[in-house]
Amino acid sequence: MLPIGKLSAATGVKVPTIRYYEQIGLLPEPGRSAGNQRLYGKSEQERLAFIRHARELGFPLEAIRELLSLSDDPSQPCAAADGIAKRQLQAVNARISRLTALRAELQRMVAQGAHGAISDCRVIETLGNHALCSHDHPADAG
Amino acid sequence: MLPIGKLSAATGVKVPTIRYYEQIGLLPEPGRSAGNQRLYGKSEQERLAFIRHARELGFPLEAIRELLSLSDDPSQPCAAADGIAKRQLQAVNARISRLTALRAELQRMVAQGAHGAISDCRVIETLGNHALCSHDHPADAG
DNA sequence: TCTTGCAGCTCTAGTTGCTAGAGCAATTAG
DNA sequence: CTAATTGCTCTAGCAACTAGAGCTGCAAGA
Structure with a gap:
């Protein structure tokens, strides 16, 4: 113990x-x-x-709670647990593609470099002007 | 207005x-x-x-607060804003590699398929037995 | 003019998954 | 035996909002 x-x-x-x-x-x-x-x-x-x-x-606690209650009852079919894992895989895939797009934009911002004063800072300008950004952003930043 | x-x-x-x-x-x-x-x-x-x-x-609000205070004072050098963006880029890169590793393990779990009952469910078994998992996980799931 | 209904207001509390601290009791090492 | 460590409960806090209660403002149609 x-x-x-x-x-x-x-x-x-x-x-x-x-x-x-x-x-x-x-x-x-x-x-x-x-x-x-x-x-x-x-x-x-x-x-x-x-x-x-x-x-x-990355499973949320609610999914874990569900998995635990499934495994507490070994006669349950496996498909439910499988579905939870598949949903989690989809969520991870979605986050990866979101982050990959964000990385591209951040890399563009940073590649401009730090030159003079804020007044002509690419980072600030890019963030301030959404039109400079080619793609549109989904709602959640992941 | x-x-x-x-x-x-x-x-x-x-x-x-x-x-x-x-x-x-x-x-x-x-x-x-x-x-x-x-x-x-x-x-x-x-x-x-x-x-x-x-x-x-994906910038946290504190970073945004800092960027705003920089841009409120246009005589500030650009380097600070650039540093914030670089940190954000690093954070995004780290999250992408974390998630990519997680995806590999989830894919292995899901690839086993949903066969019989929970008692021989690969998903539950994989989660229950850390030894089945080749790599070690960092602390944060991203 | 009246009234209906959406828009706005403030305030509090809830979300997720913990983490930190106060102030105390129990256990363990020397 | 004492001091250090570990444990206990309880409350409050973190990010970044979201939801709801219960009220008021305002514009448009009948």
């Missing part, structure tokens, strides 16, 4: 984050020591490792 | 967002009509367009 600090070290999830996950119901309330300190077993550690890995892959 | 709704339509920034920008000091307090409604002129509209464009490029 590990106290929270050891669990944190073992999984790489910070202590307040573990307590936060418990608070929002991603982790079950663990047993306590005589002195009221949380004690975790193997299954909680695995569950937390699962959460951590999914977070690293 | 435009009321806030027209300014919103003209710039593509939502009405509550405009008020929020005023509240945090990115936009000056505009003049008001006899009935206490905000009225905006050309310069505020340009300033807001600048903010919007920079937000679309």
